[in-house]
Amino acid sequence: MKTSHVLFGGVAFAVVAEAFLLLGNRSVESDWERFREEHHCVAVAETDGSNRAGYQCDDGQVHYRWRQMR
Numbered sequence: 001m002k003t004s005h006v007l008f009g010g011v012a013f014a015v016v017a018e019a020f021l022l023l024g025n026r027s028v029e030s031d032w033e034r035f036r037e038e039h040h041c042v043a044v045a046e047t048d049g050s051n052r053a054g055y056q057c058d059d060g061q062v063h064y065r066w067r068q069m070r
Contacts, residue, residue: 036055036057039057039058040058041055041058044056052065052066053065
């Protein structure tokens with residue numbers, strides 16, 4: 001088997017895997033939106049300057065989410 005075939009197969013696999021991860025991420029985010037609405041989550045102040053955002057919810061916990069850079 002040629003090295004170029006193996007390399008092409010690896011790249012093709014990586015592209016397909018990334019597509020599945022992106023599809024899964026969309027469903028996870030919609031689950032978070034539903035949870036945030038059901039538990040009356042309110043954004044809290046950031047303290048460390050990172051892309052994390054904290055949400056205080058009525059379950060008594062602060063849930064942290066990574067914000068997407070756009």
